Amino acid sequence: MACEKRDDTTPIALVEANSAPYALNENSCCPSAPPYSCQTPPTPVETVCVVSQPPVIVTGLFMDKPTATICPSCRQPITTETVHKPGKLTFLLCSAMCCFGCNFGCCFVPFFMKRFKDVEHYCPSCRFHIYRYNRL
Template structure:
């Protein structure tokens, strides 16, 4: 058995595969990309940095706070003042303990800071920054 160009040739006990070779012509690769030399120049944009200061909530103790009046970052000055709730609590205690003659316990809300309203002031310009009350 004898077949040419891509066929099997049988000569005796051995079989042989013959393949016709073809030459393949490849195209040349494209030239590398080079950016244009002439044209508008690109300028960098200015970088803007912003500092954002979040105000912490006011508490009964002094805190760092930015004053709206003088625009300084300050450690607040705290004054404890009696509020309407302080007077109501003292009156309730006095009225409740009046029957046993220990109405002097009604003075407790005037002596303890946690029953008073905390007013935060700027130490530079003495502007009221805010208030805080636990009760």
């Protein structure tokens, strides 16, 4: 099959600029549609000023205790709030205790002790998550 060249040009109807845009048709009581033009309307130009702030480097020793630092979100000097959540060490200890015969509920002890859980540090004012201290 040979390549055929097609001429897909569509005729453009020209409308006079002085004609009434909503003139009534002869056989109808409704106004006709307004004429369309091929020109795009001018777009308004907006000036946007972007002010970049230098990044905040979070410093401090994040362990299992609250730490004094600067929040990267609200940029306030804060002392972090800590939340203890189960992590890899918690599940590893639970499965090890279950394998060694602590099947009657003793294997769930790591889920109730804070020293076996991971610690998440949050900003007290804006609740931004700052750091997660993993035990394992």
